[in-house]
Amino acid sequence: MSCSRGAKLSAAWWILRGRSAACGGRQTHGYSSWASGACGVAERSSGGSAVPSGGRWHPLPTLLRRFATDASASEQMNLIRQLRERTSAPIKDVKASLVSCNWDIDAAQKDLRKRGVVIASKKSSRTAAEGLLAIAQRENKAAVIELNCETDFVARNDIFQHLATSLARMALSVDSSEQQLTAFPFGSEYLEDKKICLDHPKLNGETTVQSAITEVAMMVGENVKLRRGFTLSTSSHGVVSSYLHTSPQPGLGRIAGLLTLEVEDSSIALDALQRVGSSLAMHIVASKPLFLSKELVSTEAIETERDILKTQAESTGKSQPAIEKMVEGRLRKYFEEVVLLEQKFVVNDSINIKSVLNDLSKEVGSNVRITNFVRMEIGEGIQKSEASAAPEGVAQAA
Secondary structure (H helix, E strand, O other): OHHHHHHHHHHHHHHHHHHHHHOOOOOOEEEEEEEEEOOEEEEEEOOOOOEEOOOOOOOOOEEEEEEEEOOOHHHHHHHHHHHHHHHOOOHHHHHHHHHHOOOOHHHHHHHHHHHHHHHHHHHOOOOOOEEEEEEEEEOOEEEEEEEEEOOHHHHOOHHHHHHHHHHHHHHHHOOOOHHHOOEEEEEHHHOOOOEEEEOOOOOOEEEEHHHHHHHHHHHHOOOOEEEEEEEEEOOOOEEEEEEEEOOOOOOEEOEEEEEEEEEOOOOOOOHHHHHHHHHHHHHHHHHOOOEOOHHHOOHHHHHHHHHHHHHHHHOOOOOHHHHHHHHHHHHHHHHHHHEHHHOEOOOOOOOEHHHHHHHHHHHHOOOEEEEEEEEEEOOOOOOOOHHHOOOOOEEEEO
8 A cells, every 4th residue: 555655646746857958948827746654754846856854755645736936026016017017907816817827927917917807807897886977079079978986096097098088089980871960879789799999009900889898897806887879960061060078188077068059051161150159069068958949848748747737736725717827837837947938038038049050040140040950968867777777868859
């Protein structure tokens, strides 16, 4: 029995020694093994023969192996720093990848990308109600997207902001049959399989939108989601105007207002429309309209509001004719609150938006109208179920 164990131990040592020799002495890691027992201790190392203890080596029942890296503590810290600079990944993940890849920085960088898929999937169930809206536009078309994260700290991250801006530019550049519509809402699935080129030193060039989002999620350590988007374009001579509130840099913000202004005479210069359009986009952000005109308010919405107002008026105990007058008066007030053309202009509350358009039409010498608008706010409705996470931007068409 003793001879059998000794033979196995000896054979294992010669195999390991042979493997070491086959590597030509090139080792990034060494090993040393100890066998211990009641009759003595012998050590066999990767570079030499057995050294008996007590003048005699015995076949022993236990073999223990110790691994050690050739990288010093200062070299390890330097590799961690370099990989952090390359990837911006959390230090815990950076160190884990380096250790698993024997401190090979290139292999560890690839491992981090693989880990990112797993990490992002684990975080995907966490609520992401923060983030940024990004707008990209040209004269007759604009695109706005909502990119969510978990904290406003990550929303200030340079990589997160770069991704948001790149997604908006991509949405603007996509030409599809759907985008021939002058107002086109879309969800994340519209872009996630498309190719995107990220011109950033810490992101890996051309990839799919979903892969880019997963990579950024791994870097920032939070759930990152492309939630929704919207494109607006003019159908005739006109402009698309936009305004972003709480904007950390141009093209990014937390609340967005966009609208299209069109003029009948195609020879009219668009400078005046651009000037007024910017003020109207700011008005949309501030006043939160739900409908473009009274005609577009649904009958159901009007009847619901009328019932509420009637119940409130009846509680006053006044006569029926008085109650009806109260309801009609409050219904006009309701239209002023939710209908864009009926709202008081935030820049000058002595006039409404309809009057602003009339004045602009007189200025340019041709009829000007708002054809579409959209208002989006970061995280609005985020607590709803995933089934209701379809695009929710408020938009109306004439």
